[in-house]
Amino acid sequence: MAATPMMPPPPPPPPNQVMGNPNLEGNPSVPGTDMTGICFRDQLWLNSYPLDRNLVFDYFVLSPFYDWSCNNEQLRMRSIHPLDVSNLSKMTGIEYMLSEVMEPHLFVFRKQKRDSPEKVTPMLTYYVLDGSIYQAPQLCNVFAARIGRALYHISKSFTTAASKLEKIGFVDGEAESAAFEPKVAKESIDFKEVKRVDHILASLQRKLPPAPPPPPYPEGYTPPTSEVEKDSENQQAAEPQVSVDPIIDQGPAKRMKF
Template sequence: MATPPPGANLEGAPPAAPPPPGTDMTGICFRDQLWLNTYPLDRNMIFDYFTLSLFYDRTCNNEQLRMRSIHPLDISQLSKMTGIEYMLSEVMEPHLFVIRKQKRDGPEKVTPMLTYYVLDGSIYQAPQLCNVFSARIGRALHYIQKAFTTAASKLEKIGYVDAENDGGTPLHSKAGKETIDLKEVKRVDQILASLQRKLPPAPPPPPFPEGYAPPQTEEAEKDPETQQTAEPQPPAIDPIIDQGPAKRMKI
C-alpha cells in the first residue's frame, strides 16, 4: 500500500498547506490512522511517520539525506552539514518518541529550537518552557491577588458592623462572643492593602527561540494604558493543563 501524502487527514481530504514559519502549533495534533494500521511504529519508521505531519520542515538536512537514499537520522552525515535538522532524542517503543528540532552550526555546535513527541501514534508540539512558566506564574499571581481582595473586603465589612454596634445599636447575639477590636481590624486591613500594592506583576517571559513566534492575542493589541486601568483578568491558558493532548485539534 502506498504511503499517504504528507498532511493527509483521516477522511482522505487533500493535504493541508504547511503553515508559515513561526506559527504556534501547540494547540493541534496529527494522527494518520491508515499509516498506523499499515506500518509498525518503531525507531526505524518513526521519522517516516513524522514527515507526514505539518510539523515537518522539508527544507531540513534530514530531507536532503532522504533524497540521497541515506537514513535521515544518520548522525555521521548530519554532523557534516549546517542548518535545520531533526534528532530522535528519547525512545520508549512503541508508545513514546521525542523528536528535537535544532539548528546545527558545526559538528559539535547545535541550538535546540522546538521539541515534538509522538504519543501512541499522535504527534504533538511540546509547549515552550517560557510559556509554561509564564502561565503558571500568571495564574498564581491572579489567585493571590484575588485572595487579598476577598480578605480585605471581609475585614472592611467586619469593621463597618462593629462601628455601628459601638454607636448605640444593641446586638443580642453579641453577648458571650469575643469582642472585635476595630483598631486591630484596621491595622490588619492596612497590612493586607500594603501587601496587595507591593505585589509585583508577572515577570515577562524570556525571549523565544529562533524559528518560533508566540500567537497574537487581542489583549496584546490593546492600549497599554487601558490594560493598566482595567480590572484583573483571569489567568492565561496553561499550555499543559488547558491544552493537553486530549483537548488539541486533530489534523
C-alpha cells in the same frame, strides 16, 4: 437520442495526501515557531504501520510540524535513513534528532541548527505521545503561564479577603453605634422595688440579735491614748452611756439620689 459522452474518472490523489500530509512535496511550506495549539494524528497510518524508532520519523513527516527544507529530507531523497547521525553531522542547517524513545508510547524530536559537526543550537522540541504529535512549549512560555496563574490566584485571594474584611468592619461599626445609643429603657429604675428592698433590709435588721460586746483587755495592758481619743472619752463621759447595737445603729442606708 444522442448518447452523452462519459466523463473520465478523477485521478487518484497523491500518496502523501492520502496519508494526511498537509505539506505536499509540490508545495513545501515551512512551519511556524508557535504551533502549540494544534495536534496531529493520522489513525489510518497508525492502523497500517507499527510505531517504532525506525518508522516514527516517516510518521512525523506527515505532520504540519515538519520542515521540508531540513537536512533529514535531503537524506530521504538519497534513500538514506533520515536520522543517520554520521551523515547529519557532515551537513549544516536545520535538522531533526530523535532525543528520547519509549517505544511505543513516547518519541521526542529536537529541532536544531547545525553549524559544525560539534556545534548545534537547539530550536524547538516535538513529541509523539501514543500516536499524537505535539509541539512542546518553550521554557519562557511555561514560566509566564505559571506566574500568570499564580498572580491570578493571589489577586483573587486578596479580593476575597478584602470583601470579608469590609463585612466585618460593617458589623463592628453597627455594634459600636448600638453600644453608644442611650439605653433608657434598660436602665430605668423602679422606685417601688427600691422601697420594697429597703423594707426587707429594715425587717432583717430588727430580727438580728444585738452584737456581743468586745472582749476585755488583758491584765497589765494599757491601750494607747491620744488627744483625739481623750476628747472622745471626755465627750462620752459627759453624755449618758447607752448600750447601742452597732449593727442596728448604722443610720439609714446610703443610696443614690435620683
